[in-house]
Amino acid sequence: MKFFIDTANLDQIREAQDLGILDGVTTNPSLMAKEGIKGRDAIFEHYKTICEMVDGPVSAEVLGTTFDEIVSEGKELAKIHEHIVVKVPMIKEGIKAIKWFTDNDIKTNCTLVFSAGQAILAAKAGATFVSPFLGRIDDSNWDGVQLIEEIVGIYNAQGYMTEVLAASIRTPLHIVRCAAAGADVCTCPLPSILGLLKHPLTDLGLQQFLKDAATMK
Numbered sequence: 001m002k003f004f005i006d007t008a009n010l011d012q013i014r015e016a017q018d019l020g021i022l023d024g025v026t027t028n029p030s031l032m033a034k035e036g037i038k039g040r041d042a043i044f045e046h047y048k049t050i051c052e053m054v055d056g057p058v059s060a061e062v063l064g065t066t067f068d069e070i071v072s073e074g075k076e077l078a079k080i081h082e083h084i085v086v087k088v089p090m091i092k093e094g095i096k097a098i099k100w101f102t103d104n105d106i107k108t109n110c111t112l113v114f115s116a117g118q119a120i121l122a123a124k125a126g127a128t129f130v131s132p133f134l135g136r137i138d139d140s141n142w143d144g145v146q147l148i149e150e151i152v153g154i155y156n157a158q159g160y161m162t163e164v165l166a167a168s169i170r171t172p173l174h175i176v177r178c179a180a181a182g183a184d185v186c187t188c189p190l191p192s193i194l195g196l197l198k199h200p201l202t203d204l205g206l207q208q209f210l211k212d213a214a215t216m217k
Contacts, residue, residue: 027087044077051084065089088110113133130163145181
């Protein structure tokens with residue numbers, strides 16, 4: 001399973017990169033706004049900086065909702081860098097746009113997916129990635145990881161090439177369960193990734209090793 005970091009913060013991207021496990025980045029307008037990035041030129045320059053930092057896909061989201069708007073924005077985003085993957089919402093016009101992007105060799109990430117039916121449409125249109133939002137599904141008292149399992153099963157059965165990108169990750173346990181469910185990618189905030197490092201027995205064991213080592217000097 002590949003690890004993407006879900007952020008627009010350059011320091012967090014560097015920290016994940018330093019771990020040696022980072023495969024890509026996902027962003028969205030909310031994450032850009034959180035970093036105070038405003039205006040088309042500034043946003044595009046920020047995407048370019050991220051692409052130059054990371055040797056892997058960088059999802060950049062369109063803001064339009066009509067076919068023409070999505071295609072126009074997506075073409076401009078794709079010009080920024082070869083790592084850019086155009087992030088398209090799961091709506092009718094979005095599916096039409098994903099098919100156009102597929103036919104024109106532009107990679108896409110179909111976002112805001114909450115059902116297996118939506119994931120099937122995205123795969124049929126040729127999306128590079130499909131992003132089920134499992135955390136938000138959990139918020140609605142459903143099991144988001146169960147949806148990941150269902151989509152993975154369907155894609156395997158049908159031979160779809162679209163990668164399942166588990167999004168809206170909230171906890172380290174989400175990451176572990178998504179890996180067990182067969183997700184191709186998980187995208188998560190840095191604290192969730194770092195949370196995988198933690199276990200109280202590791203801390204206790206290290207303390208004991210260091211204590212014993214001190215007696216050997």
